[in-house]
Amino acid sequence: MISAKKFQDLIKTKCHNETEYWENVVTPILSRLGVPKGPHIRRREFPITTHWGDRKADWLIFIENRPMLVIEAKLSEADFEKAKADAKIFAVNFNPKKHEDRKTIGEIRAIPYIFTPCGTRLTMFKLTILEDGITSDLQPLEGLLTYAELKQIAEKSIKPTGTKPLERNLLSTSQFRINFEEISEIIEARISKTKVVSAAIKDSVVLILNEILLASFQKQDGGSIYKKYKLAKKEVKHIEIVLNRYDLSQIEGPDLAYAYRDFVTRNFTGTTPKWAGEEEKKIGRYLTPAPVIKFMVELCNPTPKDKVIDFACGSGGFLGAIASRMISRVDITKYLFEKLFACDVDIFSVSTAQTFMELLLPGKQTLAQIFDESFYVTSLKKGSQITFDDVHPELGISGHPRLGFQAAKREGILNIFHHNGLFSEKIQSWEYDLSSIIPEQSFDLVISNPPGGTDYNLGHEDELKALFPLEGSRKKLQNAPLFIQRAIRLAKNGGKICLIVPDGILANIQLQYLQEHIFSACQVKAIISLPRGIFPNVPSKMSILYMIKTERPSLKKPIFMASIEVGEETDLESELKKILKSYKKFK
Ligand SMILES: C[S@@+](CC[C@H](N)C(=O)[O-])C[C@H]1O[C@@H](n2cnc3c(N)ncnc32)[C@H](O)[C@@H]1O
Structure with missing residues (x-):
């Protein structure tokens, strides 16, 4: 590790804009830290998808296709907190926008180190994802890590064959989120072809995703679900590829469960279900x-x-x-x-809580209630439009969607009720x-x-x-x-x-x-x-x-x-x- 003081000469350089700061300060620092040049190691303006839209990380430093350091730099020291907050978002939720980047990187994890050069302030941080799998913590380092040190850390934590992360705290929820996203996209594309009103699509995507995930984690054949939702062969194949990407039994329950809860609640919840319109105040999801x-x-x-x-x-x-x-x-x-x-x-919440608990404690329970019938299927059958009333129990609609009681013996049942x-x-x-x-x-x-x-x-x-x-x-x-x-x-x-x-x-x-x-x-x-x-x-x-x-x-x-x-x-x-x-x- 090199003390930040060793870079005094560089940070005194007068810079008039961010480009000059990059050229005269940040790039020479990287060179002195021993970061080799080359597109496989330094990636400038790396496109990342975040919950707030697409963004670009100033610079990513890779070691064998694995991003180890994210850099957010600002000309002025006054912007330090902003740089740190941005870098943290990129690191915790690391989610490459481009398909080819996802492919090259393979297993997506959080980026373990952050560097935020701002004016004369040079600090690196280590990122830790805490035990619950969602809370993160940044600890400032005493100096700046060299490339050789980053390489050593990376080598220790990358295990070439297994799926189980060696360093639990380096595991990113993003990888799982990407899988959930991929399945959701397939389902959404399918539903969009039907007459379900667009407002209800988001919710039905999650309800169907939950059914598929539950079947997969309980090692049941998803065939009847795919059939029920009239998914095409190509779509089923794609879903199965995503589901088989990992040996799920190798992944710690909490990591997957919290990644799932995080994904669903970030994308599909709010004070207002997106589709609720005027009725929004009625359910605080x-x-x-x-x-x-x-x-x-x-x-x-x-x-x-x-x-x-x-x-x-x-x-x-x-x-x-x-x-x-x-x-x-x-x-x-x-x-x-x-x-x-x-x-x-709210049926959406019940189904989400059921799935979350199943991922957290795989195979430890049977569900008290399962889907009897889905409103999506009903809409296909009738060829009719689904309205807000159909999906919202609040208005007292009797039919759909509906969770029915399991006829099976009540032993080992997870008591989550609609x-x-x-x-x-x-x-x-x-x-x-x-x-x-x-x-x-x-x-x-x-x-x-x-x-x-x-x-x-x-x-x-x-x-x-x-x-x-x-x-x-x-x-x-x-x-x-x-x-x-x-x-x-x-x-x-x-x-x-x-x-x-x-x-x-x-x-x-x-x-x-x-x-x-x-x-x-x-x-x-x-x-x-x-x-x-x-x-x-x-x-x-x-x-x-x-x-x-x-x-x-x-x-x-x-x-x-x-x-x-x-x-x-x-x-x-x-x-x-x-x-x-x-x-x-x-x-
Ligand atoms: C603030 S959220 C609970 C969040 C939850 N603790 C979690 O960690 O996700 C409030 C929940 O109350 C539910 N809710 C609203 N009215 C309800 C009612 N009359 N009976 C049961 N649940 C209701 C909503 O559907 C929503 O899921």
């Missing part, structure tokens, strides 16, 4: 950030004996975190069947009666990030008002109060409740009835206010509300309160770690 999930699970500290439910499970973030925590302590198949329960009103989380009875035609599977007063832990403060009634306001008499006289129902009441009902005495709720819940004067209810049924243990903006497009601030259901709550006991404010540099994960530490002391 967005991901709970991984550090928040981790924090909440650690705060509640569930044991293998605890029966747990997430009644608005989305992509299954909480289920994954809890199952991963239990895996070394219990017979996980038995645990999943007996202890872990979830539901979501059901409204606010009740267990069958109210909508697409629901099943879950009263015996999800009874009230029976859970040791209710943990969830239910939909936020927007008004909605899911088309059955009257039923909900009857079920929640506290709401009776209120004109408009709101999500958060209903979900809080439901959580209290689901928990047994002594059961823990940990929810993400809008910040104002405990302060808003109009919600006094709810506050009284909470404080008469629960001992509130902690309220942690999260920084604005951690949920994209959600303007309101959110808090974690942690409480224990009890018959005799005391108003005298102190409540742990904390708030995280974000500045540019705030690292949510480390802030939450500090809070957890303080909470443990406080207890």
Whole structure:
């Protein structure tokens, strides 16, 4: 490693624009670091696809077709943070735009080193993908790595034959994402030829992708699925090639599972399903950030004996975190069947959570519900147009898509249900009666990030008002109060409740009835206010509300309160770690 000080003479060179900076500073630095010239080693303006569109990385340095260093340079030191942020995006989500580049590189991984020369500031960073497979971390190096050192590192981590990465932290989720993308493109091209309205295409792509992935991971023949979706021979062949690209049994469950969740939630979710238009506010389909999930699970500290439910499970973030925590302590198949329960009103979310859990714990479960019939098939049959109503359970359409109960014995079943989380009875035609599977007063832990403060009634306001008499006289129902009441009902005495709720819940004067209810049924243990903006497009601030259901709550006991404010540099994960530490002391 060479100290940055050794380049003092170069950085003093006066440069008037970026090109001059490149020529007079960056290029000579690369030469002194021993980086050979040549298109196979230095690639300038390398095209990369990101979630924000196509971009170009200033420079990539390759070692035997493997990008080891990404360089983002700026003329001014003031742009250092921007250069670092850009380089990090390129490195973590490394995804070459051009087909020929993907082909040459072969196995796509994150780029392990970053160099951000900006004005007189020269820093290299090492990138680490943390254990959850999605959170990344940049550590500054003490000096600049030479090409020979990079080569040594690369040689140590490239294993020519296997698919299992030797250095786990160098594995990129991008490689898996590219595979998912490739299959999605084939499906999308097929559906686009039918009469499904364009707004519903994105969702149907994921539903079909999920079916194909599940069959593949469960080592079932995909034939009936391909037939059902009328995929042509050529398309099937292409999908099979992608699926067979890796020996999946060689890949660690979490890497693949989190890459999948990341891919689906980034591409197909948002506050608004893209196709929802005016109805957008009704379902908040967005991901709970991984550090928040981790924090909440650690705060509640569930044991293998605890029966747990997430009644608005989305992509299954909480289920994954809890199952991963239990895996070394219990017979996980038995645990999943007996202890872990979830539901979501959105079929897209249910199917995604099912697939995510299957990838995380391959072969450990059977699904409680599987597709009975798909709306896409229906549309082909009828030759009719599919509308928003057809795909959205919210409007009470009975038919499609529909998840049916597995007739098989209920042993080892993964309890993720397509059901409204606010009740267990069958109210909508697409629901099943879950009263015996999800009874009230029976859970040791209710943990969830239910939909936020927007008004909605899911088309059955009257039923909900009857079920929640506290709401009776209120004109408009709101999500958060209903979900809080439901959580209290689901928990047994002594059961823990940990929810993400809008910040104002405990302060808003109009919600006094709810506050009284909470404080008469629960001992509130902690309220942690999260920084604005951690949920994209959600303007309101959110808090974690942690409480224990009890018959005799005391108003005298102190409540742990904390708030995280974000500045540019705030690292949510480390802030939450500090809070957890303080909470443990406080207890
Ligand atoms: C913020 S997301 C949950 C994200 C989830 N924790 C994750 O990690 O992906 C809220 C979820 O609530 C679901 N939802 C909305 N209304 C619901 C209802 N009445 N019953 C059950 N789920 C509902 C949405 O479909 C969405 O998946």
